Amino acid sequence: MNEMVRTLEPFEIKDYLRLQLMPHFMCPGCGHGIALRALLWAVHELAIDKNKLAIVSGIGCSGRVGAYIDANTFHTTHGRPLAFATGLKLARPDLTVVVITGDGDCLAIGGNHLIHACRRNLDLTCLMLNNEVYGMTGGQVSPTTSANRLTTTTPGGNAEPTFDACKLAEAAGASFVGREVTRQAMALKNVIRDGIAHPGFSFIEAISDCTEIYGRKNDLGESPEMILSQKSDMRPEAFGNVADEPFRPNRLVTGILAKQARPEYGAAYRDYAVRVKSKPGRPR
Amino acid sequence: MSSPVKSKGARPKTKAGSDTAAEPAGEPVKPARAGGNILIVGVGGQGVLMIAKVVALLAQKQGYQVKQSEVHGMAKRGGIVFSHVRYGPEVWSPTIVKGEADALIALEWAEGLRWLDHLKHEGVFIADTRRIVPPFACRSRKAGAPINYAKETPADIVSRVADGFALDASTIAEGFGDARAANTVLLGVLSASLAYPEADWLEVIEASVPPKSRDINRNAFAAGREWALAARANPTLRFDSSITSYEAPAGLLQPKITLEINAAWCKGCDICVKLCPERCLALNAEQVAVLKSPDACTGCHICEWLCPDFAISIRTSHPEPVTA
Incomplete structure (x- = not known):
């Protein structure tokens, strides 16, 4: 892959943006912009034609991210981008389909769609931007909000335990699972690139910052402080040591967390269609 | 390594395990020379300890008593690694004093220069010319900024020592598919300076490397030995004369x-x-980012x-x- 990357033109993000919509609507310091750059950079490195790229996004701050990409974008209903993307990919297997979704969109409202998308292992890439909160609707608690954090619906601190989305995806059968923080923009780009190139369902969690709503309410500092604190919270997989996990519970394991070879659903489905059609006496 | 054997005279000791039936009974293997001190230096990850082990096993195979002493604590991030191998009929101290090493093998150029004072006046100096510049030698992040690294060229050093060899072992090893085999290339160079049979070297190397890299290491050893024999015959080959200066070009x-x-x-x-x-x-008064000092920007x-x-x-x- 690296050989291919080197021969490319340098990445210019303006080639991939709908410039008439810029500057984007996101708050100052929002990590979603960094994740968007990483996604477009990965697309550039893989030399994917913009006309063959389909971005499907749900509702929320993350859903709006897709609208700025100069490609085939599809802004769908809350929690259902994976369902729309599944149909799209089955009908048009020639497209590269990337789903941009958020933590609430993907894990709460669309939680069932996520686990079944992981189970089917269709060749999709699901980029979940995890900012630990429902930002667009006013800062409600989400399944990934850390313990004791303040949101508009948990004024006394969040009492619920949180989801580990990567473990969930891996257990449900996703064949590629990765996590990276936006602080490590290049590493995030590499994980997304490998995820898109992976044949099968790729689940990538990008840890992003919500500075205006979540950070301010929880006194996490301004944008630079929040993005710098990501680095102290992360633990790259390369240095990961499972044995010390109990001693550093707040540390995020980053990198490519799981990669398994499983049959890809799209190919299996097309085989099935051919088989059924060739059988005499069957409904067409 | 081996525990000290009780002294019963100046005769070389053989380990009980090496007394095979093929040897004439009661006749211990006579060593070719009266032992030696070999100092191997490099940085973390280059395989200093692997070749030290090879030299130690080889010496043991020749019927010597061997002692090996090494430091490899700070090696994980490219820190210094060195290993003293002393062998002879009887060895007491495991470390080599300054000016007593018969051979100095440097897997990294500046490390070789750092340890040069341990070499005997007539000792053999073997070094890889590949430079591994440590991060603290590059304080300025500007492209082309001067680095605090040894400026001596291979020609300088080879002319200063009695018996010096400086070769780009890493490039030779890369030719065989793995730059990590550079240490074996240097072993090949060393083998040309020590009077032990080539078959013994190969046997020990093959026993010390993982099975999948045996071929690479065998080729690397042969290339190093061939290079050293050619360099011994023709002294102009002892160093790469194309490296005339390490100064950044003006x-x-x-x-x-x-x-x-x-x-x-x-x-x-x-x-x-x-x-x-x-x-x-x-940030300026309008809270917009501005480039305050363009000269400081390194384009990172x-x-x-x-x-x-x-x-x-x-x-x-x-x-x-x-x-042009």
Whole structure:
């Protein structure tokens, strides 16, 4: 892959943006912009034609991210981008389909769609931007909000335990699972690139910052402080040591967390269609 | 390594296990010479300890008593690793005193120079010319900035020592498919200076490397030995004469770095200002990022990658070299 990357033109993000919509609507310091750059950079490195790229996004701050990409974008209903993307990919297997979704969109409202998308292992890439909160609707608690954090619906601190989305995806059968923080923009780009190139369902969690709503309410500092604190919270997989996990519970394991070879659903489905059609006496 | 054997005279000891039936009974193997001190130096990850083990096993095979002593604690991030191998009819101290090493093998150029005072006046100096520049030698992040690394060229050093060999072992090893085999190339060079049979060397090397890299190591050893024999016959081959200076060429072409800030897109989130390693950005009165000190910018792209609003773009253009 690296050989291919080197021969490319340098990445210019303006080639991939709908410039008439810029500057984007996101708050100052929002990590979603960094994740968007990483996604477009990965697309550039893989030399994917913009006309063959389909971005499907749900509702929320993350859903709006897709609208700025100069490609085939599809802004769908809350929690259902994976369902729309599944149909799209089955009908048009020639497209590269990337789903941009958020933590609430993907894990709460669309939680069932996520686990079944992981189970089917269709060749999709699901980029979940995890900012630990429902930002667009006013800062409600989400399944990934850390313990004791303040949101508009948990004024006394969040009492619920949180989801580990990567473990969930891996257990449900996703064949590629990765996590990276936006602080490590290049590493995030590499994980997304490998995820898109992976044949099968790729689940990538990008840890992003919500500075205006979540950070301010929880006194996490301004944008630079929040993005710098990501680095102290992360633990790259390369240095990961499972044995010390109990001693550093707040540390995020980053990198490519799981990669398994499983049959890809799209190919299996097309085989099935051919088989059924060739059988005499069957409904067409 | 081996525990000291009780002294019963000056005769070389053989280990009980090496007394095979093929040898005449009661006749211990006579060593070719009266032992030696071999110092192997390098940085972490180069395989210093592996070749030290090979030399130690080889010496043991020749019927010597061997002692090996090494330091490899800080080696994980490219720190210094060295290993003393002493062998002879009887060895008491495991370390080599200054000026007593018969051979100094340096897997890294500056490490070789650092340990040069341990070499005997007539000792053999074998070094890889590949430079591994430590991070603290590069304080300035500017392209082409001077580095605090040894400026001595292979020609300088080879002319100063009695018996010096400087070769680009890493490149030779890369030719066989794995740069990590550079240590075995240097072993091949060493084998040409010690009077032990080539078959013994190969046997010990093959026993010490993983099975999948046996072929690479065998080729690397042969290449090193061949190079050393040729260099011994023709002294001009002892060092790469094309390396005449390690000074940065005068008037090195600095890449041209243009940092553009799209003020209309900047939302003043302050990320670029706080995360720039050179502190060359600032927010102006309108809370828009501006390039405060353009000369300090090294074009590292961190502000560009971390700008959530895509307001910063950096272009680095490398001017064409003027020389033909």
